[in-house]
Amino acid sequence: MAKPIAGPEIERLIQLLAKLPGLGPRSARRATLHLVKRKEQLLGPLAAAMAEALERVLVCSVCGNIDTSDPCTLCRDHARDQSLVVVVEDVSDLWALERAKALNAAYHVLGGVLSPLDGVGPEDLTIRQLVSRVGSGTVREVILAVNATVEGQTTAHYLTDQLAGFEVKITRLAHGVPVGGELDYLDEGTLSAAMRARTPF
């Protein structure tokens, strides 16, 4: 747009909000209007929350989780079995597993998956940190909770190779029919995997 409609401050807010995932230029404009109409209730608190997050949020040096303390809340939680390490691609996966209360364990965030096409090699992930964590002898089991994609499975195989020399159990998430899922809508790969891994009823 040649001529800005509102002041440069508002234009800048729109442009920055449009960089958030899930927001485009149009919805960023709507969000900006929503914010400036609710200065006291929303814009102020959000600006303050962002300033505080900017100052206090850091990456846990043990597991790669995002928190306001290092080591993070999960790594310092002695009620968790710290000898069980769940390897995930991203913090969002860690959050998803925690929401599901899937396991009371520690985590290791890889920061991505191996993807030669995108130029992501082992040195771009926290694989070295995982190997040294396992090498310290405190880890009993490594659970590979990477996504069931080609890159995820490639990464899982690579990790298994890297950890082969250690006395550690390596497991992965089960494949199968999602709870609540309808067979008719599932792909053949999932159905075959679920059939192969069938369990006594």
Place this chain on the structure above:
Amino acid sequence: MAKPIAGPEIERLIQLLAKLPGLGPRSARRATLHLVKRKEQLLGPLAAAMAEALERVLVCSVCGNIDTSDPCTLCRDHARDQSLVVVVEDVSDLWALERAKALNAAYHVLGGVLSPLDGVGPEDLTIRQLVSRVGSGTVREVILAVNATVEGQTTAHYLTDQLAGFEVKITRLAHGVPVGGELDYLDEGTLSAAMRARTPF
């Protein structure tokens, strides 16, 4: 969720972002992760832009537009025909008309539409300000650019009544086939209106 996964600062950021239109709890988590992973490039600038908007953005006392100056940029623009006043429901409509470069005129933001069911009466909108603006004698034409909804049209009729005593031309946006629209996909009301308002070719 019973136990917060991340620190309270991150949880609070998620909760506040989830209040933006277009973002729900899940996308707010994704947006928060996106932000805290890009502290320097995005979180910092966004926090600063919000703090600045919080401090500087205000509502124009003349037209109801949102800007960092009062009267706003549009009201102070002498290259605009300030005797043409486009009445819109919301600032977003003003922005939409400006993006379209529809007319080089002044605006009047009503702040909503009359809606007895929602408890919105004439005193909740800037109707009194519009009447006194027209009463000052500087306005030549009032263009009712309210939405083509029942409430919008009710509001348009109410405004016409309120402005009946003044020497001012009152017009409204044309109804018709949207540019690029296909007849087969249009509702009957629009097609009838377009047929009634047909123009020489």
